[in-house]
Amino acid sequence: MSDITQSGPVLAADGRPLKRSLARALRMQKLRALLLIAPLLLFILVTFILPVADMLFRSVENRIVQDTLPRTVEVLADWDPASGQLPEEAAFAALAADLKDAANVKTHTKVAKRLNYENPGLSSVFRKSGRKVKNWDIANDGPFREKLIDLNDGWGDVELWRTIKTYSSSFTSGYFLNAVDMRLGADGPEIRPENERIYNTMLIRTMRMSLIITFSCILLGYPVAWILANLPARKANLLMILVLLPFWTSLLVRTSAWKILLQQQGVINDTLVWIGLVDDANRLVLINNELGTIIAMTHILLPFMILPMYSVMQTINPTYLRAAKSLGATDWTAFWRVYFPQTVPGIGAGSILVFILAVGYYITPALVGGTKGTFISNLIAYHISTSGNWGLGAALGAILLAVVLALYWVYDKIVGIDNVKLG
Amino acid sequence: MKISKLSALAVTTALCAPSAFAEEMANELTLVSWGGAYQASQQKAYVEPYLAQNPGVKVIWDESSAEAVAKIRAMNEAGNVTWDLVDAVASDSMRLCDEGLAEEINHDEDLAAAPDGTPASEDFGDLIVSDCFVPQIVYSTTFGYRTDLIDKPETVCAIFDTEKYPGKRSLQKRPIDNLEWALYCDGVAKDEIYDVLGTDEGVERALAKLGSIKDQVVWWTAGAETPQLLADGEVVMGSTYNGRLFSAIAEQDQPIGMLWDMQSFDLDGWVVPAGLPADRKARVMDFLKFATDTQRLADQAAYISYGPARASSAPLVGKHAELGIDMAPHMPTDPANAGNVHVYDYEWWADNRDDLNAKFQAWLAK
Numbered sequence: 001m002s003d004i005t006q007s008g009p010v011l012a013a014d015g016r017p018l019k020r021s022l023a024r025a026l027r028m029q030k031l032r033a034l035l036l037i038a039p040l041l042l043f044i045l046v047t048f049i050l051p052v053a054d055m056l057f058r059s060v061e062n063r064i065v066q067d068t069l070p071r072t073v074e075v076l077a078d079w080d081p082a083s084g085q086l087p088e089e090a091a092f093a094a095l096a097a098d099l100k101d102a103a104n105v106k107t108h109t110k111v112a113k114r115l116n117y118e119n120p121g122l123s124s125v126f127r128k129s130g131r132k133v134k135n136w137d138i139a140n141d142g143p144f145r146e147k148l149i150d151l152n153d154g155w156g157d158v159e160l161w162r163t164i165k166t167y168s169s170s171f172t173s174g175y176f177l178n179a180v181d182m183r184l185g186a187d188g189p190e191i192r193p194e195n196e197r198i199y200n201t202m203l204i205r206t207m208r209m210s211l212i213i214t215f216s217c218i219l220l221g222y223p224v225a226w227i228l229a230n231l232p233a234r235k236a237n238l239l240m241i242l243v244l245l246p247f248w249t250s251l252l253v254r255t256s257a258w259k260i261l262l263q264q265q266g267v268i269n270d271t272l273v274w275i276g277l278v279d280d281a282n283r284l285v286l287i288n289n290e291l292g293t294i295i296a297m298t299h300i301l302l303p304f305m306i307l308p309m310y311s312v313m314q315t316i317n318p319t320y321l322r323a324a325k326s327l328g329a330t331d332w333t334a335f336w337r338v339y340f341p342q343t344v345p346g347i348g349a350g351s352i353l354v355f356i357l358a359v360g361y362y363i364t365p366a367l368v369g370g371t372k373g374t375f376i377s378n379l380i381a382y383h384i385s386t387s388g389n390w391g392l393g394a395a396l397g398a399i400l401l402a403v404v405l406a407l408y409w410v411y412d413k414i415v416g417i418d419n420v421k422l423g
Numbered sequence: 424m425k426i427s428k429l430s431a432l433a434v435t436t437a438l439c440a441p442s443a444f445a446e447e448m449a450n451e452l453t454l455v456s457w458g459g460a461y462q463a464s465q466q467k468a469y470v471e472p473y474l475a476q477n478p479g480v481k482v483i484w485d486e487s488s489a490e491a492v493a494k495i496r497a498m499n500e501a502g503n504v505t506w507d508l509v510d511a512v513a514s515d516s517m518r519l520c521d522e523g524l525a526e527e528i529n530h531d532e533d534l535a536a537a538p539d540g541t542p543a544s545e546d547f548g549d550l551i552v553s554d555c556f557v558p559q560i561v562y563s564t565t566f567g568y569r570t571d572l573i574d575k576p577e578t579v580c581a582i583f584d585t586e587k588y589p590g591k592r593s594l595q596k597r598p599i600d601n602l603e604w605a606l607y608c609d610g611v612a613k614d615e616i617y618d619v620l621g622t623d624e625g626v627e628r629a630l631a632k633l634g635s636i637k638d639q640v641v642w643w644t645a646g647a648e649t650p651q652l653l654a655d656g657e658v659v660m661g662s663t664y665n666g667r668l669f670s671a672i673a674e675q676d677q678p679i680g681m682l683w684d685m686q687s688f689d690l691d692g693w694v695v696p697a698g699l700p701a702d703r704k705a706r707v708m709d710f711l712k713f714a715t716d717t718q719r720l721a722d723q724a725a726y727i728s729y730g731p732a733r734a735s736s737a738p739l740v741g742k743h744a745e746l747g748i749d750m751a752p753h754m755p756t757d758p759a760n761a762g763n764v765h766v767y768d769y770e771w772w773a774d775n776r777d778d779l780n781a782k783f784q785a786w787l788a789k
Contacts, residue, residue, distance in 0.1 A: 106523030116777045124774035127521065195627075198785040264591070265656040288641055371642060371787045379784075385493050387780060 052401075059394035062172035065164065068111040069098040073168040081162035081186060091161070092144040100138055103130040117389060118174055118183055119163040120196070125154035162186060175395035199396065202376040207403070209294060209375070210358035216298045217305040217354050218347060225309035225346070229316075247303035255364045258296040262287040262368070288370030296368045301357055305350035312346030312421050345421035352411065352420065356404055376400060448706040451481050456510040458486035459647060460670045464726035465510075467744070469714035476713075480706070489645070491515055495524050495696050504696045507707045513690040514599075516556040517773045525555035526695040526704075533708055535716035537735035546717070546733045550690055552769055557715055558692035558732035560723065563755035563764070564600055565686035567653055567668040568660035571678045579685035580608035582660060583636055593649045593661030596642035598783040599772055600662070600687045603765060605632035607685060617771050626779065630786050642787070653679050669728040669753050673746060683760040687767050692732065728753035 009017040034041075066073045071094035079087040102108035112126030129152050141147070148155040166184050167174060174184060181197040182189045191197075224243070228236050246254060261267045264283045272278040286292055316339065324334040362377035369375070376396060383393035411417070454470070456462040462484065470482055487494055491511045498504045511519065519525035528534075530551060534543035544551065550558040568576055573588045581588050582604070594601055606616050606625065609632045619625035633640075641658055643649055649663035650671040665686065671677045693715070695707055713719065720731035721739035728750060731737060740750055751757055755764075 106521060109518075109521045113777060120778040120781060123777045127774050195782060196785050198788045202788060263655065263657050374788075379788075382784070385490050387777075388493050388496055 055394045056398050058391055059175050059398050060171045060173070061391070062114075062167060062174065063170050064111055064114050065168045066170065068102050068107050069095065069164065069168075071095075072098050072164065076161065076165045076168065079161070079165065081158065081165055084158060086145075086156065086158060087161055089143050089145050092148055092155070093138075093142055095155075096133055096136060096141075096144040096148065097138045099126075099130060099133045100136055103134040113388070115163055115167060117178060117392065118167060119159065121154070122160060122163060125152050125160065128152055129155070175391040176399070178392055179395040179399055199376070199379070202374075202379055203399070203403070206359060206375045206377070206400075209290065209373070210355050212294055213297050213301060213358045214305075214351050214355045216294065217302055218351065220298065221302055221305035221309055221350065222343075222347075225306050225313055228306070228310045229313035230318075243303055243306050246299070251300060251363060254300055255296055255367045258292070258299070258368055259287065262292055262295065287368050288373070290369070290373040292368040292370070293365045293373035293375075296364050297358060297361060300364060301354045304353045304357060308349040308353065308421070309343065309346040312349070313343055316342050344415075345419045348411075348415050349420045352408070355407070359400065359404060447702050448709060449700075449703040450479050450706070451483065451507075451703075452706055452710060453483045453485060453505060453507045454510070455485045455488055455491065455506050455508065457488045457646070459667075460727055461666060461729075462486065464723050464729075465714075467726055468723035469719045472719070473710055473713050491694075492518055492524075495519060496522070498696070499524050499698065504698055506696050507699065507703055508711065509694045509696060510559070510691060511556075511694045513552045513556065513558075513692070514769045514772050514776070516692065516694045517553045517769060518776075519694055519696075520553045520555035521773065524697055526697050526699070527554045528557055528695070530557070533712060535712050537717050537733065539735070541735065543715075546735050548734060550692075550732050552690065555694055556690075556692050557694075557711060558690050559715065559720060560691050560729035560732055561688060561756055562691060562729045563665045563686040563688050564595070564662055565665050565668070565755070566660055566662050566682040566684075567649065567671070567679045568682055569653060569656065569658075569678060570680045572656065573659045575680060576660065576682055577684070579604055579682065581682070583608050583632065585636060585639055588659060590659030591639050591641055591657060592636065593641045593643050593652050593658045593663075595662055596644050596787070598779040599776075600765075600767065601633060602626070602629040602779070602783075603687070603767065604685060605629040607765070608632065613765070617768050621771075621775075626782060630782070634786075650677070650679070653677065665753075665755050666727045666729050673743075673748065673753070681760075683755075684763050685765045686755055686760070687765045688755065689767065690732065691729075724750055724754070728755075730754045730756040 009019065012018045012021040014021075072091060075091045075094045076087060079091065099108055102111065108126055108130040112123045112130075115126070116123035129148065132151055136147075154160055173189075177183055177189055178192075179199050181192050181200050183192055184190075228239055228243070231239065259266075263269070264285065264287075266287075268286065269278065269283045273280050273283065278284060286295070320338050320342075321334050324338045325331075329337070359375070360377055362375060362381050365374045366378050366381075369378075377400070380393045380396045380400070383389045383396070408417075454465075456465060466484075474480060474482065485506065488510050491509050492515050495504070495506070495509065498506070516525065520527070530544040530547065531542045534557065536542050537546045547558055550561070552558075566576075566579065566582070568581075568588075572590060576588060582592050582594075602620060603616050606619055606629045607613060609628060611619050620629065641652060641661070643652070643661070643663070646664050646667050649658070649661040650667050652658045652661060654671065654675075654677050660682070665681070668679065668681055672679050672681065693711060695704070695711070699707065715733075717733055717735045718739065720733050721736040721741075723729070724731050724736070724740040725742065725744040731740065737756075740754070742748060743750055752759065755761065
């Protein structure tokens with residue numbers, strides 16, 4: 001009792017303030033816990049966080065122009081592209097010197113490639129000129145203005161010089177603008193010409209198709225999960241194998257199997273022709289389009305929907321339904337007002353899993369999607385492994401990441417992420 | 424002063440030391456090729472004989488040639504080049520050379536001369552399209568068609584004639600060749616194709632022509648796809664490499680015919696990635712000299728219907744190693760096949776590829 005009236009801090013047995021003792025003990029505990037997960041943390045940092053950060057960095061990094069054409073960038077700093085006049089001779093001389101150096105170490109093609117992303121046509125101007133400028137004598141051959149324009153008309157175009165100036169800073173929004181079908185024009189960002197627009201269409205298509213796939217997974221998965229949860233354990237286990245077996249089979253095998261089933265001379269069309277439902281000349285086109293992607297991906301992602309639904313349904317007590325019916329509810333009312341609301345957390349978990357997986361898929365759409373059924377991830381893969389435009393690939397990836405995070409946030413606001421249960 | 428001179432001397436010796444051992448050759452060789460029948464022909468024609476002569480050497484195959492440029496670029500940037508010798512098409516070899524990612528070759532010093540003493544640069548002749556390129560074969564991208572489903576097409580323009588030849592077609596998912604064929608069939612003279620294609624209207628015109636069959640096209644990315652689609656009856660005609668079609672027709676006996684009209688000549692050959700350590704480079708150059716001599720290139724033609732890139736190899740081309748059929752009539756260069764050929768302009772494509780790829784991708788996605 002006397003302790004309460006005491007004004008000093010509460011002391012532990014060893015005479016130190018209890019608060020500090022407690023904090024110390026907790027800190028030790030936390031440190032020990034941290035040490036236990038340290039290997040995992042390190043692993044995630046090295047194999048996940050750092051590469052993602054590096055990728056995000058690539059989407060804005062733009063040192064190549066000033067590294068390859070340092071003199072030109074410096075001279076162009078004083079030039080105003082809005083004047084509509086070509087820059088002075090000094091800029092041409094600087095460019096000739098830069099281009100000669102670059103061509104000798106073969107970096108002029110890289111800068112050509114970079115500028116070509118923003119202004120198609122520049123690549124060929126740089127490449128063609130590089131071959132000739134390599135042999136020029138920079139000290140004595142001037143003036144270079146006429147010489148360069150003679151070499152290639154492109155150098156007489158104000159637009160080319162503007163592009164060099166616009167993209168000479170170390171960081172650029174160019175890749176991100178490109179990823180939403182825009183570019184930095186003379187008066188700030190502008191929409192690209194119609195025949196170069198592609199990414200918005202692809203992003204919207206990816207979202208739309210992923211939603212369709214998620215809904216078809218709910219429609220097909222719900223009854224299956226319900227049957228699994230309500231059958232006696234032995235039969236349910238047997239059925240469970242049928243869900244898990246495809247889940248364990250390689251993605252490529254399943255996709256190829258769908259190819260064989262869906263193609264025009266495939267099993268499904270052959271059967272339909274044989275029973276006379278479809279005319280031989282008008283076989284159904286089920287593959288190499290949106291439909292093919294939706295069918296194959298729904299099948300591949302179905303287990304990710306069924307499993308969380310099943311584990312949630314298993315926990316629902318059947319007596320609730322009996323109680324509802326004994327109070328006079330019809331089968332439908334009992335299902336809709338008593339059973340269904342309790343399965344929503346399972347649907348939520350399944351939908352998030354399926355949707356996020358679907359948005360990032362690229363192998364299946366590449367194999368069965370033709371041109372109309374491919375996703376934005378296919379374009380990311382194209383830019384990373386074929387076209388070599390890593391900056392654009394990274395920007396598209398970053399946008400995709402942002403969209404997924406935003407949708408997750410919206411979902412949390414509407415459904416509440418606490419309502420999501422995996423079991 | 425004295426000390427710094429001494430240390431400078433020490434550094435120079437240390438720097439020179441590795442080159443003193445340059446004669447030593449690595450015992451592992453990573454070769455990159457295209458897989459399938461083509462890689463098998465390389466294995467039989469030159470890798471096996473080379474290994475027989477050099478028993479200590481181990482050869483590792485990688486089948487990533489389709490992504491050669493992107494991967495070499497990535498390896499170069501990471502400073503860790505794991506490939507020793509890469510099989511690449513001519514235009515890729517030019518891009519790699521332009522970007523400084525491939526080693527320049529001195530064809531006369533690094534390669535074997537012909538049996539009659541003709542230096543290699545003369546023997547390969549015009550096929551050396553880039554300083555970094557050692558040509559191996561001449562192949563062509565051409566069309567195969569189902570002999571039982573459609574009438575025999577006479578010209579390449581059959582792909583645009585969906586009334587006379589109904590059914591799907593397969594085309595490669597890239598602008599090269601497709602745009603040229605489209606313009607040719609839209610009435611542009613063969614020698615004006617690249618002039619027309621050089622203008623925006625020309626590109627629009629080619630894409631519009633392709634657009635007329637867009638919903639009938641299955642786009643392929645791997646050479647094996649068209650023979651498979653033809654065998655399945657999924658498409659009635661499609662473009663692919665002539666060796667793959669030969670394999671489907673002669674070796675697998677499929678109901679497929681060859682359409683040689685406007686076949687697109689292309690070259691394939693070796694490229695040495697830049698920046699290899701001395702011992703690995705020594706091994707690569709030793710192998711390269713062996714693998715591209717007159718006899719080896721002629722041997723390869725016994726396994727696949729691609730023409731050897733050396734003039735001196737051509738007379739040595741004989742029969743198929745297993746089927747025993749005469750190979751000459753199946754070569755793209757045979758006079759009976761080479762009546763109307765399309766020699767595609769590597770240099771034009773090296774300059775304009777980035778632009779047209781972007782336009783083509785946008786057009787495809789629409």
